[in-house]
Amino acid sequence: MTTILEEPTTAATILIVDDAPENLNLLGRILEDADYRVRRQPTGHMGLTSALTAPPDLILLDIRLPDIDGFELCDRLKQNSDTKDIPIIFISALNDAGDKVRAFSSGAVDYVTKPFQAEEVLARVAIHLRHNAFQRQLEMQNRELERLATTDPLTGILNRRSFTSYAEHYRARADRYHQSGFGVILLDIDKFKRINDAFGHDIGDRVLVEMTERIRCGLREVDLFARWGGEEFIILSPETPQEGVIHLAERLRQAIAGDEIAPAGQVTASFGVAISRRGEKLDDLIRRADFALLDAKTAGRNRVQYVE
Numbered sequence: 239m240t241t242i243l244e245e246p247t248t249a250a251t252i253l254i255v256d257d258a259p260e261n262l263n264l265l266g267r268i269l270e271d272a273d274y275r276v277r278r279q280p281t282g283h284m285g286l287t288s289a290l291t292a293p294p295d296l297i298l299l300d301i302r303l304p305d306i307d308g309f310e311l312c313d314r315l316k317q318n319s320d321t322k323d324i325p326i327i328f329i330s331a332l333n334d335a336g337d338k339v340r341a342f343s344s345g346a347v348d349y350v351t352k353p354f355q356a357e358e359v360l361a362r363v364a365i366h367l368r369h370n371a372f373q374r375q376l377e378m379q380n381r382e383l384e385r386l387a388t389t390d391p392l393t394g395i396l397n398r399r400s401f402t403s404y405a406e407h408y409r410a411r412a413d414r415y416h417q418s419g420f421g422v423i424l425l426d427i428d429k430f431k432r433i434n435d436a437f438g439h440d441i442g443d444r445v446l447v448e449m450t451e452r453i454r455c456g457l458r459e460v461d462l463f464a465r466w467g468g469e470e471f472i473i474l475s476p477e478t479p480q481e482g483v484i485h486l487a488e489r490l491r492q493a494i495a496g497d498e499i500a501p502a503g504q505v506t507a508s509f510g511v512a513i514s515r516r517g518e519k520l521d522d523l524i525r526r527a528d529f530a531l532l533d534a535k536t537a538g539r540n541r542v543q544y545v546e
């Protein structure tokens with residue numbers, strides 16, 4: 239079985255900051271012999287510049303340096319978003335508990351006292367590199383999970399759940415700060431079943447993606463846009479007066495009905511528009527937009543309907 243220590247973490251770059259040339263050379267050689275790439279810096283400022291210019295994978299840091307000391311260097315690196323996650327191991331002749339505590343409170347992951355054993359330094363370096371790599375991988379996976387949980391897989395826009403959560407936030411803020419209302423536009427592709435029936439589900443999917451693009455192009459950055467369900471989409475337009483929201487819906491209607499979407503031909507959509515009232519629940523607002531959408535469908539489709 240391979241243990242975490244045995245897995246090679248080669249090709250990682252390690253920055254050593256130490257003012258004693260013999261330490262720089264000895265440590266550097268030990269690490270190079272273990273196939274790490276090594277950068278050596280003899281002062282705090284040079285170490286800082288080196289780390290900021292090209293962040294290494296790990297830093298071995300002496301405490302006593304001729305200019306800024308290791309603690310301050312560590313503090314500065316931990317405050318910078320580009321370097322804050324780099325594992326820092328202090329390597330110092332100071333063997334006082336207070337110095338060790340200060341090192342860990344600066345954000346160091348480990349502390350090695352001089353004179354050091356090569357095997358120990360290598361073991362500590364390897365484990366912190368592995369740990370850091372796992373951590374980054376976990377963060378990436380969490381971001382991906384977050385993306386999957388909040389977006390619609392076909393169109394890449396927000397899904398219903400995340401739309402509702404953002405919209406609740408807008409609603410609460412509008413109420414709290416007595417801001418003007420916001421508009422909700424609910425739109426539904428007309429006779430979409432026919433497109434699926436005539437051209438197949440894959441073409442239906444392509445139409446949904448193209449529709450999404452046309453709508454997205456007509457929106458502002460502050461507008462929320464989500465897939466509400468099958469062929470139904472929802473838009474929240476913050477701090478927009480009633481005429482503005484109706485005008486936006488009309489522009490989107492024209493953009494959708496404009497150019498044909500091959501091979502399905504002309505695709506149209508019906509729109510329901512409602513403006514929030516102070517204290518109104520989000521569900522009730524969306525229900526009003528849904529009534530308006532139903533009216534638009536009943537009145538012949540490919541139109542915008544507004545309800546008071």
Ligand SMILES: Nc1nc2c(ncn2[C@@H]2O[C@H](COP(=O)(O)OP(=O)(O)OP(=O)(O)O)[C@@H](O)[C@H]2O)c(=O)[nH]1
Pocket residue numbers: 392426427428429430431432434438439440441442443446467468469535539
């Ligand atoms: N291709 C594809 N079709 C979907 C998707 N989600 C829902 N649909 C289809 O969308 C169609 C919706 O049909 P209906 O609710 O009858 O509405 P419509 O045909 O658009 O008619 P109106 O809304 O009355 O104009 C159904 O055939 C669903 O199978 C999807 O993700 N991809």
